[in-house]
Amino acid sequence: MSQPILALKGVRKTYNAGTDVAQEVLHGIDLELQSGEFVALIGPSGSGKSTLLNIIGLLEPATSGSYRLDGREVTQLSEDEMTRARLETLGFVFQFHHLLPAFSALENVQIPGLMRDGSYTPERRAEALRLLEAVGLKGAEQKKPAQLSGGMQQRVAIARALALSPKLVLADEPTGNLDTKTADDIFALLRRFNQERGTALLVVTHDADLAARCDRVVRLVDGVIAEDKLIHASAAPV
Amino acid sequence: MKFEWTVALRFLREGRMQTALIIGGATIGVGLIVLITGLINGLQGDLIRRTLGTLPHIVVRPPDEINRGQLAQAQGGIGAASAAAEKARLSLPDIPSNAEALASTQRKVEALANTQARAQRLRSIDQWQQLAAQISATPGVVAVSPNVSGAALALRGEADKAVNLQGVEPAPFLRVTKFDEKITAGTFQLNTGDIVIGTQLAKDLGVGIGDKLRIQTARNAGDAFTVRGLFDAGNRDANRRNVYVNFRTGQSLLDLAGGASNIDISIEDVFRAEEVAKALRQRTDQQVESWIETSSQLFVAISNQTFFTRLIRIFVAVIVAVGITSVLVVSVVQKQKEIGILRAMGAARGAILRVFLLQGAVIGLAGAILGSGFGTLLMAFISRVFKSPDGSAFLRLQIAPELYAAAVGISLVFGVLAAIMPARRAASLDPAQAIRI
Ligand SMILES: Nc1ncnc2c1ncn2[C@@H]1O[C@H](COP(=O)(O)OP(=O)(O)OP(=O)(O)O)[C@@H](O)[C@H]1O
Ligand SMILES: [Mg+2]
Numbered sequence: 001m002s003q004p005i006l007a008l009k010g011v012r013k014t015y016n017a018g019t020d021v022a023q024e025v026l027h028g029i030d031l032e033l034q035s036g037e038f039v040a041l042i043g044p045s046g047s048g049k050s051t052l053l054n055i056i057g058l059l060e061p062a063t064s065g066s067y068r069l070d071g072r073e074v075t076q077l078s079e080d081e082m083t084r085a086r087l088e089t090l091g092f093v094f095q096f097h098h099l100l101p102a103f104s105a106l107e108n109v110q111i112p113g114l115m116r117d118g119s120y121t122p123e124r125r126a127e128a129l130r131l132l133e134a135v136g137l138k139g140a141e142q143k144k145p146a147q148l149s150g151g152m153q154q155r156v157a158i159a160r161a162l163a164l165s166p167k168l169v170l171a172d173e174p175t176g177n178l179d180t181k182t183a184d185d186i187f188a189l190l191r192r193f194n195q196e197r198g199t200a201l202l203v204v205t206h207d208a209d210l211a212a213r214c215d216r217v218v219r220l221v222d223g224v225i226a227e228d229k230l231i232h233a234s235a236a237p238v
Numbered sequence: 239m240k241f242e243w244t245v246a247l248r249f250l251r252e253g254r255m256q257t258a259l260i261i262g263g264a265t266i267g268v269g270l271i272v273l274i275t276g277l278i279n280g281l282q283g284d285l286i287r288r289t290l291g292t293l294p295h296i297v298v299r300p301p302d303e304i305n306r307g308q309l310a311q312a313q314g315g316i317g318a319a320s321a322a323a324e325k326a327r328l329s330l331p332d333i334p335s336n337a338e339a340l341a342s343t344q345r346k347v348e349a350l351a352n353t354q355a356r357a358q359r360l361r362s363i364d365q366w367q368q369l370a371a372q373i374s375a376t377p378g379v380v381a382v383s384p385n386v387s388g389a390a391l392a393l394r395g396e397a398d399k400a401v402n403l404q405g406v407e408p409a410p411f412l413r414v415t416k417f418d419e420k421i422t423a424g425t426f427q428l429n430t431g432d433i434v435i436g437t438q439l440a441k442d443l444g445v446g447i448g449d450k451l452r453i454q455t456a457r458n459a460g461d462a463f464t465v466r467g468l469f470d471a472g473n474r475d476a477n478r479r480n481v482y483v484n485f486r487t488g489q490s491l492l493d494l495a496g497g498a499s500n501i502d503i504s505i506e507d508v509f510r511a512e513e514v515a516k517a518l519r520q521r522t523d524q525q526v527e528s529w530i531e532t533s534s535q536l537f538v539a540i541s542n543q544t545f546f547t548r549l550i551r552i553f554v555a556v557i558v559a560v561g562i563t564s565v566l567v568v569s570v571v572q573k574q575k576e577i578g579i580l581r582a583m584g585a586a587r588g589a590i591l592r593v594f595l596l597q598g599a600v601i602g603l604a605g606a607i608l609g610s611g612f613g614t615l616l617m618a619f620i621s622r623v624f625k626s627p628d629g630s631a632f633l634r635l636q637i638a639p640e641l642y643a644a645a646v647g648i649s650l651v652f653g654v655l656a657a658i659m660p661a662r663r664a665a666s667l668d669p670a671q672a673i674r675i
Contacts, residue, residue: 059670087584098579102252
């Protein structure tokens with residue numbers, strides 16, 4: 001058994017705690033992900049998928065429970081330590097890609113490296129070019145996001161998420177506003193990186209077909225895990 | 239910092255119109271400040287030059303009343319004696335002899351206080367050479383000119399005129415008064431037997447360069463002098479009364495052999511004349527007067543002017559700062575998504591803070607550099623177009639490096655200060671909130 005990349009125990013999340021409108025959104029989540037696993041997180045709207053993903057992504061704190069990321073308890077970390085952990089361990093892909101409009105595709109992919117190393121190094125540049133080629137954007141490196149289609153922008157976002165070779169990539173509806181064909185391609189891309197690099201992926205999706213192509217499907221209903229099943233053997237070495 | 243610089247510059251470039259407008263605003267603000275400062279400095283410099291003319295910034299004279307003066311001197315003696323006694327006590331605790339010296343000095347003082355005032359006559363500053371050397375070494379002092387001055391009579395044929403005879407050492411005198419700028423004919427040459435007089439006196443006596451006239455005083459039958467230069471001090475009375483001869487000649491004419499009746503001083507910053515005078519007063523019992531005392535109205539007028547221009551400059555700077563703040567606040571709102579994604583990707587709050595502080599700094603710096611150029615152009619324009627009644631430039635174009643350095647420094651500081659609030663706002667954006675939008 002390899003070490004879990006993440007382990008949640010009894011994680012609860014209450015919004016607006018201590019006020020009249022206090023609302024518990026997650027009611028004790030237990031979840032473990034192994035390195036290299038490709039997991040789909042599904043569930044009806046409002047069930048708490050994004051909230052859970054944000055907690056895992058250290059973007060918001062859990063109200064209670066424990067969370068170990070890559071073997072380290074992270075619930076007590078300071079804001080700056082969490083920021084550091086995001087930079088070094090995690091990659092993000094969002095529904096609305098969120099590229100920086102003022103930067104070219106290549107620059108967008110190089111930003112995580114610039115943040116970590118404080119400079120553009122030739123190695124990072126070469127790696128960024130390789131990643132863009134891998135996501136099928138050779139020739140579009142100097143284009144600004146506005147000059148790219150939605151699918152292409154999402155590819156840039158994926159290349160960016162992988163720039164620092166994170167152990168875990170979190171994707172919140174990465175194909176949410178793409179047509180079926182493009183969504184298919186993006187999913188294939190995620191799968192490829194998962195297999196080639198052993199990157200663990202946790203992907204929120206509404207698309208049952210896409211979910212069925214993952215190794216494991218976790219279904220969230222009303223803030224509890226209603227179902228958690230393995231559907232394929234993990235690509236990662238066990 | 240490379241990350242912060244990259245993002246800050248890119249954000250500014252992205253906000254084209256906004257950035258151009260606020261840098262334009264800062265440029266106008268800094269240009270205005272540079273212009274006002276240059277204008278006021280020029281006008282005040284001019285005013286001081288015209289009004290003070292050739293007057294020294296500080297004059298040291300013997301004390302007014304002979305008794306009080308010597309009393310003060312004697313008291314100085316007591317001070318010195320007691321200081322010496324103190325010193326002696328510290329180094330040789332068993333010797334009591336200085337107490338005796340103290341007592342004797344005190345007796346002298348009492349005796350002096352009872353002495354009658356001597357008839358007023360021209361007196362020399364005690365040990366003026368030593369004092370002049372001391373003054374030269376005082377910080378802020380540029381030039382020191384000891385001289386003698388007293389009443390005399392200028393005679394030519396039938397005509398005679400009462401004059402104020404000044405015996406000066408040409409080199410230091412010119413350094414203090416820049417008197418050579420006032421020479422309208424001949425040169426300020428003062429060998430033995432040479433004299434420089436005002437244009438008005440020359441007219442009154444009917445003399446010109448190379449002509450001879452006679453100078454005579456109450457104590458000296460006098461000598462014949464050759465006129466070597468004529469001056470126009472910009473003041474009819476000075477042009478009529480002041481005549482300049484060699485220091486040594488002046489000493490003998492005024493019966494003050496080896497003495498100096500006053501020491502004229504010029505200093506670096508005319509507005510610190512009172513400070514320098516105060517420092518000198520602590521060192522000497524002589525009378526020390528600065529132009530700020532003797533021309534107090536001028537000084538008050540200039541001080542008020544300085545105060546109001548400072549007020550205007552502060553207002554302009556604050557307006558520019560508020561402009562920068564509001565533009566950056568808008569920019570933070572516009573970019574909250576991008577800021578959120580940067581934070582989510584692992585940009586620290588400090589990094590986001592610096593991104594916006596840098597933008598403020600860049601706007602301030604750009605405004606300062608462009609504004610310095612703009613202000614200089616305005617000054618050049620004004621000095622070319624507006625002329626004084628006498629046809630000279632109304633404003634002397636002063637390219638003072640300190641002014642530009644100050645403009646850049648202040649603008650930079652204001653730019654950063656103006657960015658603090660928006661920068662903190664940007665840094666405190668919740669990334670989870672920002673990416674949900
Ligand atoms: N910042 C917040 N403050 C208060 N309530 C919130 C906040 N964010 C989410 N919620 C609530 O938490 C619940 C879960 O929201 P969440 O966004 O996690 O659902 P989801 O499963 O991602 O839904 P969807 O599929 O529509 O994206 C919802 O009822 C939502 O209103
Ligand atoms: Mg969601």
